[in-house]
Amino acid sequence: MLQPAFDYDPRKLPVVEAQQVYAPHAEATRTVDLREMVRILRRRRWIILGTIGVLVGAAAVYLMAATPLYMATATVLIDPHRSQVANTSDTAPAPSNFGTDDAMIESQVLLIQSVAVLSRVVDTLNLVNDPECAPRPGLFDPIRNLLRSEPATNGRSPEEIAKANTIDALKQKLKVTREGTTFVIDIDASAENPERAAQIANTVADSYFYEQVQSRYNTNKIAASWLNKQLDELKARVLASDKAVAEFRASNDLVTTQGQTVNDQQLFDLNNKLIEAHVQTAEAKAKFEQVEAIAKNKGDPGTLDQALASDVIKQLRSQYAEIAKNVADVSSKYGPQHPLVVNAKAQLREAQRLIDQEVGRILENTRETYRVAQSREQALKNSLGQLQSTSNNSSQAQVRLRELQREADANRTLYESFLARYKQTTAQESLELPDSRVVARADVPIRPSFPKKGLILALAFMLGAGLGVVLAFIADFLDRRVKSPRQAEDITGRPNLAAVPLVGTRELARRAHRGRQALDDYDPEKSPMLPPLMQPPLMRYAVEEPTSLFAEAVRAVRLAVQRTGGGRHGNLVMVSSSVDGEGKTTLAANLALSLAAVGMRTIIVDGDLRNPELSRSLCPKAKVGVVEVASRKASLEQAVLFDQATGLALLPAPPRRRETAFINEFVFSGSMRSLLGHLRTQFDVVVVDSPPLVPLVDSRALAEQADRIVLAIRWDATPQEVVAQALDTLAPVYERVIGTVLTRVDLRRLRFYDYYRSSSYMEPYSYLGQPRVELTP
Numbered sequence: 001m002l003q004p005a006f007d008y009d010p011r012k013l014p015v016v017e018a019q020q021v022y023a024p025h026a027e028a029t030r031t032v033d034l035r036e037m038v039r040i041l042r043r044r045r046w047i048i049l050g051t052i053g054v055l056v057g058a059a060a061v062y063l064m065a066a067t068p069l070y071m072a073t074a075t076v077l078i079d080p081h082r083s084q085v086a087n088t089s090d091t092a093p094a095p096s097n098f099g100t101d102d103a104m105i106e107s108q109v110l111l112i113q114s115v116a117v118l119s120r121v122v123d124t125l126n127l128v129n130d131p132e133c134a135p136r137p138g139l140f141d142p143i144r145n146l147l148r149s150e151p152a153t154n155g156r157s158p159e160e161i162a163k164a165n166t167i168d169a170l171k172q173k174l175k176v177t178r179e180g181t182t183f184v185i186d187i188d189a190s191a192e193n194p195e196r197a198a199q200i201a202n203t204v205a206d207s208y209f210y211e212q213v214q215s216r217y218n219t220n221k222i223a224a225s226w227l228n229k230q231l232d233e234l235k236a237r238v239l240a241s242d243k244a245v246a247e248f249r250a251s252n253d254l255v256t257t258q259g260q261t262v263n264d265q266q267l268f269d270l271n272n273k274l275i276e277a278h279v280q281t282a283e284a285k286a287k288f289e290q291v292e293a294i295a296k297n298k299g300d301p302g303t304l305d306q307a308l309a310s311d312v313i314k315q316l317r318s319q320y321a322e323i324a325k326n327v328a329d330v331s332s333k334y335g336p337q338h339p340l341v342v343n344a345k346a347q348l349r350e351a352q353r354l355i356d357q358e359v360g361r362i363l364e365n366t367r368e369t370y371r372v373a374q375s376r377e378q379a380l381k382n383s384l385g386q387l388q389s390t391s392n393n394s395s396q397a398q399v400r401l402r403e404l405q406r407e408a409d410a411n412r413t414l415y416e417s418f419l420a421r422y423k424q425t426t427a428q429e430s431l432e433l434p435d436s437r438v439v440a441r442a443d444v445p446i447r448p449s450f451p452k453k454g455l456i457l458a459l460a461f462m463l464g465a466g467l468g469v470v471l472a473f474i475a476d477f478l479d480r481r482v483k484s485p486r487q488a489e490d491i492t493g494r495p496n497l498a499a500v501p502l503v504g505t506r507e508l509a510r511r512a513h514r515g516r517q518a519l520d521d522y523d524p525e526k527s528p529m530l531p532p533l534m535q536p537p538l539m540r541y542a543v544e545e546p547t548s549l550f551a552e553a554v555r556a557v558r559l560a561v562q563r564t565g566g567g568r569h570g571n572l573v574m575v576s577s578s579v580d581g582e583g584k585t586t587l588a589a590n591l592a593l594s595l596a597a598v599g600m601r602t603i604i605v606d607g608d609l610r611n612p613e614l615s616r617s618l619c620p621k622a623k624v625g626v627v628e629v630a631s632r633k634a635s636l637e638q639a640v641l642f643d644q645a646t647g648l649a650l651l652p653a654p655p656r657r658r659e660t661a662f663i664n665e666f667v668f669s670g671s672m673r674s675l676l677g678h679l680r681t682q683f684d685v686v687v688v689d690s691p692p693l694v695p696l697v698d699s700r701a702l703a704e705q706a707d708r709i710v711l712a713i714r715w716d717a718t719p720q721e722v723v724a725q726a727l728d729t730l731a732p733v734y735e736r737v738i739g740t741v742l743t744r745v746d747l748r749r750l751r752f753y754d755y756y757r758s759s760s761y762m763e764p765y766s767y768l769g770q771p772r773v774e775l776t777p
Helices: 034-043 047-063 080-086 100-110 115-125 141-148 157-173 194-251 264-296 305-309 311-334 337-391 395-428 453-478 484-493 506-521 549-565 584-597 613-618 628-629 660-666 672-680 698-705 721-731 731-736 761-766
Strands: 070-078 172-178 184-191 436-440 495-502 571-577 602-606 649-651 686-691 708-714 739-743
Touching: 034 047, 034 453, 047 305, 070 194, 070 628, 100 172, 100 194, 100 484, 115 157, 115 194, 141 698, 157 172, 157 184, 184 194, 194 395, 194 436, 194 506, 194 708, 264 337, 311 337, 311 506, 484 495, 484 721, 484 739, 495 549, 549 708, 549 739, 571 584, 571 672, 571 698, 584 602, 584 686, 584 708, 584 739, 602 613, 602 672, 613 672, 628 660, 672 686, 672 698, 698 731, 708 721, 708 731, 731 739
Parallel strands: 495 739, 571 686, 571 708, 602 649, 602 686, 708 739
Antiparallel strands: 070 184, 070 436, 172 184
16 A cells, blocks of 8 residues: 655645635546546446346346247248239230339238238138237236226127237237348248247248239239220220211212222222323334334334234345345346346345335334324223212212221220230139249248347346446446545545555454453553553554554554644644544544654543543543543543553543533633643644544534644545535634545555555565455455
C-alpha cells in the first residue's frame, strides 16, 4: 500500500495561518476511461457473474421444462411453364413475368397459408380432434372473456368455431418462406410428434396443388359458360347480318358468283378481252404496214414472216434460184442470145411473177386481218361502255352491299374466334396442372428443432453478460459510498492521508484469544487501565505489529500530523468521523500510541462524552475523567492513566447516565476549553477522540479548539453525501482539516478502485513474517 505523497511545508504554507476560502464540495467528477471501465467490471464481477448465472439457470430450467418440437420441411418449386403442357392452343402467350415477379411469388407464399388450403389440411388430417392443435388458453383470455358480453359466434356452429380455432393453431405451427430471390418455397411444419410434422408439411403442399388445380378448373368452367353465352349472341348476329346481305342483294339485283356481281365479272372479262383485242390490232397493223412497204418498194418478200412461213413462196423461191443458176450457166456457155438463154430468162420472169402474185395475196390477207382486228376492238369498246354505264347506275347499291358484307364478315370472324376458344376451354376443363411442383417431400425429422439448447444457452450467456455489464455500471454509478482515496480527496478537497487496511478475522480472533488467557491475571483494583493483552485487538495494533500495513498507514497519518504541526508544542489534533462506527476511536488510539512511541509527549482525550468508546475499551473501571478534571472535582494527575509500554497518557470519560443534560452542554463550557488549554502546556500533542460530526454538535465545539482535524471515513460504507455533510459542519474551521483517513480498507478490493494505492506495490516490502495483506475471511 502506498501512502499519498502530500507535503505541507510549514515554511511555505502554515496550515494554521493559511486563509483558505471554504467552498462547498461539488459532486466528484468521474472521468470514465477504458481503464476505469475495466476496473468497474472487475470490481463488479460478481454482479456480472450472478446475472449470467441467473439467466443461464433460467434458460436451463426452461430447456428442461419446454416440450420439444420437431420440424419437417417440404420444398416447392414455382414452375409456371409446367402448366403449359395442358395448353391446346399453339398461339397462347407464355407467362413471361410469372416467375420473375416477386409480388407473384410472395402471393404464392400467402396462398399456401390461406384459409382454403389450411381448411383442407384440417379436414384431411382430422386435426380438429388432435389435442396438439387444440387452442390453448392465453394469459389474458380470462380478462377478454370477462369483458366480452356474448361469445362472438357470428352465427357459426360449434363445429365451425372449432375448425376455425384449429386453423389458427395450425398457422402458428407453419412457417412458409421463400429462399432468397429464387422460385423455391420452404413449407416448415412443427409438431410434438415427428411423424405428425411430416404429415402436416406434405399435406399442406398437396392441398396447395389441389387448390391451384381447382382454381384453374373453376376459372375454365366460368370462362366456358361465359363463352357459351357469347356464342349464342354472336350466332344470332351472324345470321342476321348474312340475311341482310342476301335481302339487299336480291332487292338491288346484285347477283354474285364467287363473291362478285355478274356485272363486275362482265366488266372484268370485257376489259381483259379489250386489252387482248387492242394488242391483236396492233400486231395486225404492224404486219400490214410491213407487207405494204415491201410491196411498194418491190423488196425481197423473203423477209416477211408470212413469206417465211408460206410453203408456196418457199417453192417459188427455190425454183427461182434454180432458174437463175441455169440462166447464168447457159449465158456463160452459149451467150446471151442463145435460145436456151432466152428460154431460161422467160422461165425466170415467170417465177418472179408467181412470187409477186403470192406476196400480193399475203398483203391482201394481212390487210383483211388488220381490218377484222379493228372491228373486234371497236365492238369490245362499245360493249364495255354499255356495261360501265350500267355499273355506274348500281354503284351506290354496291357501296351499301359492301358495307353489309364487311359487317357480316366481322361477325363471322368473331364468332369463329369465340367458337375456337370455347372448344379449347372445354377441352382444358378435364386436364389442368398446377404451376408448382414438389422438389423434396418432408421426411420424418430425427432430432427436435426446438428448443435449440446450444443457441438458447449461448444467448442467455450473452444476454446475461450484457445485462450484467449494464447492471454493473448502474450499480457502480448508484453506489455513493466512498471507495477510493481519490474519491475522498475529490469530496473533501483535502488529501487522503492513508488507507488503514482491514485486519482479518483470524488475526483478530487470535489476539482476542490471547486477551482471554490474560484475564485471569488482571486485577482492576491495582490499575483502571486494562493491560495490553486485554485491550481490544486493534487498539494497539500499530505498535504491536509495527511491520504490518496497518502500522504503515498509522505512521503516514502521524507524519502528516508532525509536518503540519510545524514543530510547535501543544498541538491539539481532533480525530472525528461523519457517523458512528467508522473506526475513529481505533485510529485515534493507534495514532496517539504511534506519536508516543517516537518520543513525543502525547495524551489522548476521550471527547465523546455521550458514547465514550475509548474509555470502555481501555479503562472501563475508571472513576474520574474529563468532566471531573474540568470541574475541578479531581486533579489531572488523579484522572490521567498511562500506558507503560509507550508512555501514552489517557484522559478517560467515564459514562455518566444520570447527568445527561450536563454532559450535552459540557463541551461548550469554558471549563472544557480551559482543560484543553492546560493540556496543550503539558503535552507535545493532544489527541482528542471526538463524537461523530453529523448526528451531534459536540465535535463542532471541539473543532474550534483543535489545531489539526483528521476525518476518518469508513471505506465502502460511508456515503459520499454524508461525508460532504460532515465537511459542511466544519466549514468555519475548514482550513484546520489536514486530511482524511480511509478505515477498514480491503486492500485487495481497493486495487479495483485505485491500483496504485492498494497493496500491489507493497508486496516487496512485507517483512518479518507479517502478513502481506490483512484480509477478511
